[in-house]
Amino acid sequence: MPHTPQAVPASPDTARHQRHTPQKRSLQRGISLFIVIVIVMLSMLLALGASRTALFTEMIVGNDADYQRAFEAAQALLQDAEIDIRGERADGSICVPNAAKGDICRRTTEDKIPLENPEVGLLLADLDSQATKCRSALCSKRTGKQDFWNNTTEANGITLTQMAANTVGARYGQYTGAAVGQNTAPINPILADTSAHNRGGWYWIEVLPYLKSPGLIVDTNKLLALNLRPDVVYRITALAYGRKRNTIVVLQQTYAQQKRKD
Template sequence: MFIVIVFVMLSMLLALWASRTALFNELVVGNDADYQRAAEAAQALIQDAELDIRGEKSDGSLCIGPPCRAYSGKSDMLQFPGDTQEINPLIMQLEAEPTRCKYGLCARRVGRQDFWNYATEATQVVPSANPNVGEVPLYASSADGVALTAKGIGARYGEFTGAVNTADAGQLNPILTETEAGKGGWYWIEIMRYSDAARSANLVVDAKTSTLALNLDVYVIYRITALAVGRKPGSTVVLQETYARQRLKD
């Protein structure tokens, strides 16, 4: 009888170990799947921002109607600079905004570059005293708080390109359809003046010998930051790229 009881207890321990292992593996797979979903959403937001800069719809055609910026119907809607004379007024207007951003367009950040780690006003800013201009949290702690993810500050997927997230469109990512505060994804496009030295040579030159010839209409560089919040708490993906819009040659 004693031997039987021992074997029963060992069997119970093995069953418990197997169930906990299976649960742990399920958690790992679930977390990884959520991360991959958020990463795909962030990549889609990057591509959507590029279309926004080029003034194209999601199918690559020229944007000549709503919801594109020029046809939004909003009198305060900001446009990408169309010539050199429009660069400085646009940047000055953005710098005057409390968030230094409006409708997804931003002045170059002068504070912390990893702004996505400044979640709310309660998040510690380093240095904590006298934060730099432009230190605005991602999410507002109150309904009237200032935040980078607020409506009219950050841009949502398809907001200015008409891109849709449906199975018919070849994609179905629930993160891209979220519109609730603090959920989904956003992108911000920083407008940065082009270097005068590089402009005179029409080149981007690295510290060694590599050069990249550019054919720019307007001498500005865009830094795109896309952030996607996963379905699980604490799951967030941030992607960032520098984009130079070039004029296509005949």
Template sequence: MHRAIHHPSHRKHQRGVALFVVIIFVMLSMLLALWASRTSLFNELVVGNDADYQRAFEAAQSLLQDAELDIRNQKADGTGCVGVGDICRTSTAEKIPLDITERDLLLAELGQKPTGCGNGLCTKRTGKLDFWNDTTALNAMMPPTATTGARYGQFTGAGKGSISNPVNPLLQWDIATPANQGGWYWIEVLRYDESSKNSGVIVGSGAKNLLRMNLGGNTSPNLVYRITALAYGRKQGTQVVLQQTYAPQKTID
């Protein structure tokens, strides 16, 4: 006859090892869940930042187009500009020059201003060309109480919507909009080198493959415009700057 011998301490020891293994697996599961959560959050931040940059980029492109319309004295629909106040620059001192006299008067007036700019029109910049990377220079170019830069639709009448129902939240603005929100553009009025009329590099009367720059003739100002558009995103730190050179040409009758 055999008697069963029980070892209670050994069984308790076995249950302790199993509990330890379970705890290890739970901790590993928690670490995996935490890693997945942080990875998902990081991906969301990356996608969100990229989306905000793309929105700001499109807003800056719209500002460039608005500046071109301003130069051509057209509304957003391409028709001739007729308006009051800032629209079509009806009551502003700074206007797009239509002849040599207006050009010289405009450049002389802008040259007297501290930044060389007024209502979005500027002389050729002599300081840092990338002024948007210098906080002091940028604040001087778009102070909240001065008319140095131009807002979207300010001189073309392009529709912005309202605060509650904006067409584009990045371009909607009013007098209370902070300077570091929305977007701005500046148009540098640059004299075109008159010697090009006698050069065969750009203007070639006898060469078919050369580009003829019909910038105005003897009475209209030969000007090229450099447009700088700056747009802020919805997130702090998102900023897009685009520049282009625009040379409007006169139609030959």
């Protein structure tokens, strides 16, 4: 007679295992979701950090590039001041006055580069009578605080606003005729910008009398004898603003114009 299989009742352990299996699977699915969320958040944080690093690097590169442009403009202003002292044009030729532009070669300016010793005293007397001790980019020796470009309070001395005026400082090419290009295609956009006192660049020339014989040195064989005429050394201060608001470069140099001996 055929044997009919009979259902074997599940043991208590087997039933308990079957009842708990769906819960474990549900718990595992919840942990996976949590892990995925954590990974996504970490990825977002990494992407955000990378973008901030890239932005910070771009800012550093941009600031450095703007500083380098202003530095080059300040160097050009120093060279332009040297040419002004030598009485030359930008190409090195003798400065020829321009009837249309009275400033070139200082044709119409009241203050001129001294050529002989007697002119030095007269020039310095006129400059000392000015509130800023400067006029037409020529200055007497600056006393007190030297960094006027950092001063914004008149009670503390001469300010940059006072020095950056058309009758006090000089723009690039103002007295030499050096070209800055066209408005649509300037050679240097910083030097070409004269729209405001805190734009573009300026230079100032301090006229410093040079004492040839101080009477303190006996043996002069190993000293460099400067053949100056007149007996003057110049200290040039050039300042250039960058294209960004907070970029400013200041350069100084001492210039001794030596004459060739006959």
